[in-house]
Amino acid sequence: MPKISCPLSTTSDPVMDFFSKVQILRSENRPYAIATVIEVLGSASARTSSKAIFDQDGVNLLGWVGGGCAERFIGEEAVQAIREGKTRIVLADLDDEIFGLGVACGGKMRVFIDPILPAEVMMLPQTDQFHNEIRSLGGFYGWNIQEDLKLDPPQSIEDLLLLMATTAADKRDVTAKSLREIKKVPATFKTVNSQPYLKEVTIVGRTRITEALARHFTLLNYSVRVVGPDLKSENYPTNVKCHCLEDSYEHIDFHKGEVVVIAGHTAQDPLLVEKALNQKASHVAMIGSLKRSHEVLNHLKLMNQEVTLPLYIPAGLDLNAKNPDEIALSVISEVILEKRKSE
Amino acid sequence: MNQEEARKILIEHSRSVKNGIFPESITHDSKITNPICGDHVELKIACDQNEIKKIGFKAVACAICTASTSLLCKEVEGLTTDKALELAGTFETSVLEPQSCAWPVELSRLQCFEHLRVNPSRKACALLPWVALKKAFMRPV
Known part of the structure; x- marks a missing residue:
């Protein structure tokens, strides 16, 4: 009697397989796109959260987002997403046999396509x-x-x-100038650094950006303090002082001459900026959008005024930063340049 | 032609009663299948001195592919093989062109396919029978 080998692998885990494939593609530096079904209306061949990986030719490398025509359509959209380097949300019409995808499942599927380009x-x-x-x-x-x-x-x-x-x-063909200049923040900045820069920084927040900032300032041998709620010290270099906030931010004090980076993205940010300026920090930077910069200027009553304070909003240089560490690079580069100007 | 008019023509031809009816003596034939979606088209042609006298089809396919096959047969019957192949070339080019390009006047009876330009994944459905036509004339039966 011939042995029949079991067709089922006892170690198969589709989630692990998926992310293992992503890791392999990353190590090969190949472009690919991840398609995820985010909504299903009526009947469709896949379910929400179904995922597939497509290569730059629209070939499904792993996963399932539907068969036949649905897969071909999503593959073609993945090719376009990779070509343009932009995400897209597409509607797979599985109901209209004429102007839909031609299959009569009786439903529609909304699919998010995320291209991952080589480094x-x-x-x-x-x-x-x-x-x-x-x-x-x-x-x-x-x-x-x-x-x-x-x-x-x-x-x-x-x-x-x-x-x-x-x-x-x-x-990236961008300017590397200060973002407050590029974004046309409505104030005229004539920074007069009345305080010499100390090699001390307080970073306010608790996100990946605060971790990245801490890494960068540690590289420059700054004395780094991070203040925020739910801080996990294992996410920071060992010499970083993590001050876990129990309640509101109003108990934070800043030191004269230190660099302050507000990266909390909270309603407290304008108040913290004001406090840091009042307590004579040498450089007060706030990470945020142009709209948030307007909030700060309004709070400080500096809208359309000449600003002679060491205020950097939005913080950083124009690098078209794509991740928290590049944002940290953008912010610390601005600190270095301003510190050198003041010396 | 607006989308609703196009839809009406395509639905009518996707349900053509001539699907599966072949001429009696054939000089050229072909079969083609799209492996991704399973669309299958067969053409059987009776030519006389390079003129297409009769053409029949069988399409087990999506609505667009079936309609395209039915409309193809309607268009090429009575044409010479050269004219039919020229029409196939013009049709292929036109379907693949962007929306901004005008639909050719010589393809006015096939203008319902102009709306497929916004849906690239259906172009293959419309073009499959025309590929079958070219394949049929590569060599006689």
Whole structure:
């Protein structure tokens, strides 16, 4: 009697398989798109949360979002999403046999398509002194770092960070100027840094951005304090002082001369900015949108005024930052430049 | 032609009573299947001195593919093989063009397919029978 091997794998886990495939594609630096069914109306071949991975030719590499015509349609949309580098939400009409997809399931499916492009190539100088920092930061930024022997190596960590910021800005064809200038914040900024910059920073918030900021300031040997609710100290470098807030932010005090970065994205932000300025911080930056900058200016009664305070809203340089670590790079680069101007 | 007029024509031809009726003596035939969706089209043609005298079809396919096959047969019957192939080329080009391009006058009876330009995934459905036509004339039976 021949043995029949069991067709079912005892270790199969579709979720693990899915993310393993994503990891493999990432390591191969290939573009792909993840299609996720986010809504089903009536009858459809897939369910909400069904996912599939498509390559740049629209071929389904793993997963299920429907068969036949639905899969072909979503594959074609995935090709476009990858080509444009933009997400899209598409409606798969599985009801209209003429102008829908031609299958008569009797329903519709809304599908979110998210293209994942290969890591951006960034050319940086070869340097033994900062090799580890470049590789580590490049990993956080999601860059594909290539060495250019023609470039002069940076002389300091500050120079390295500024170089990485300008490299990103050049690659993306953006200005690397201050965001408060680019976004046309309605005030005239003539920053007069009356306080010398101390190598101390207080970061307010509890998000991935605060973690990234803490990493970057630690690289520059700043004394770093993070203040926010539910902070997990294991997410921060060991020398960072984590001050877990039990209640409101009004009990936070700032030190004269320190750098303050408000990254809380809360209603308290304008009050914290005001307090940091009153307590003579050397540099007060708030991460946020143009609209949030308006809120701060209104709160401080500085709308359309000449501002001579060390106020940086929105914080950072124009790098077209794509993730929390690039946002941190943008913010710390602005701090470095302003500190150098004040010296 | 607006979408509702196009829809009416396409529904009518997708339910054509001529589906499955073939001419008696054939000179050219072909079968083609789209493996992704399973659309299957067969054409059987009776030519006389390069003129298409009769053409029959069988389509086990979606509504667009079936309608396209039915309309193809209606259009090419009575044409020479060269004219039929030229029509096939013009139709393919027109379906694949962007919406902004005008639909050719010589394809006015097939203008219902102009609305497929917004739905790229259905273009393959409309084009399948025309590929079958080209395949049929590659060699006689």
